[in-house]
Amino acid sequence: MHFHVLTLFPGLFEAALSYGVLGRAREQGRLGFDFTDIRDFSRDRHRTVDDRPFGGGPGMVMQPQVVSDAVDHARAGMPEDAPVIYLSPQGASLDHRKVAELAELPGLTLLCGRYEGIDERALEGRVDQELSVGDYVLSGGEFAALVVIDAVARLQPEVLGEPASAEEDSFVEGLLDCPHYTRPQRFEGREVPEVLLSGDHARIRQWRRQQALGRTWERRPDLLRERGLTSRERDLLTEYIRENGG
Numbered sequence: 001m002h003f004h005v006l007t008l009f010p011g012l013f014e015a016a017l018s019y020g021v022l023g024r025a026r027e028q029g030r031l032g033f034d035f036t037d038i039r040d041f042s043r044d045r046h047r048t049v050d051d052r053p054f055g056g057g058p059g060m061v062m063q064p065q066v067v068s069d070a071v072d073h074a075r076a077g078m079p080e081d082a083p084v085i086y087l088s089p090q091g092a093s094l095d096h097r098k099v100a101e102l103a104e105l106p107g108l109t110l111l112c113g114r115y116e117g118i119d120e121r122a123l124e125g126r127v128d129q130e131l132s133v134g135d136y137v138l139s140g141g142e143f144a145a146l147v148v149i150d151a152v153a154r155l156q157p158e159v160l161g162e163p164a165s166a167e168e169d170s171f172v173e174g175l176l177d178c179p180h181y182t183r184p185q186r187f188e189g190r191e192v193p194e195v196l197l198s199g200d201h202a203r204i205r206q207w208r209r210q211q212a213l214g215r216t217w218e219r220r221p222d223l224l225r226e227r228g229l230t231s232r233e234r235d236l237l238t239e240y241i242r243e244n245g246g
């Protein structure tokens with residue numbers, strides 16, 4: 001999968017995408033990245049990219065011509081059906097369903113704003129989707145773009161060492177993840193749940209599913225309401241609630 005990032009700070013991405021599974025996938029050619037400095041498309045000798053907002057008010061707005069030309073440059077090198085996505089609080093909420101949808105695409109062009117944002121005419125003329133990583137305001141779209149890249153890239157085949165782990169992540173089944181343990185068996189007086197030491201894989205699978213159901217019920221009941229439960233899951237959750245004094 002190929003990503004083209006449009007930003008005023010291309011250097012910010014180099015280090016962030018050089019570590020862990022993403023760094024390895026990049027080295028192995030399983031993920032491709034291009035970074036374009038939006039400022040390269042300014043037409044004045046001061047390389048200006050922003051200006052004061054019409055109607056007054058605080059802050060600055062990114063100019064439509066600079067942004068539009070930068071998007072055109074990026075789009076020319078991307079597959080036809082690679083959407084241009086603008087990161088902004090005004091966008092649709094990024095969730096697992098949206099991530100899974102984006103992961104099916106041949107590529108993504110990610111447009112990162114700064115200041116108060118980008119002139120609306122550039123967005124109307126060049127942007128396919130607006131996405132928000134949360135209901136708060138960041139200083140730029142770059143960290144939001146990194147969230148999208150990480151979440152989408154890890155769903156690509158062979159990016160994760162063990163593909164199964166992507167399937168078992170939180171939200172894949174609309175549930176939060178179960179708790180995880182490693183050595184030592186006893187830490188500060190706390191034991192690893194006996195079932196995980198049993199070697200009984202069917203029992204372990206059931207316990208993990210029950211823990212995921214229970215934690216989702218306790219911490220994110222909204223996800224359960226949205227997802228619904230099979231009768232088997234309902235039985236597991238009922239037993240969890242009984243055993244955990246819910």
Ligand SMILES: Nc1nonc1C(=O)N[C@@H]1CC[C@H](O)C1
Nearest residue numbers: 087088113114132133137138144
């Ligand atoms: N929340 C978010 N999800 O995606 N992007 C944001 C976000 O806060 N963007 C900033 C708003 C103005 C500045 O230009 C960049």
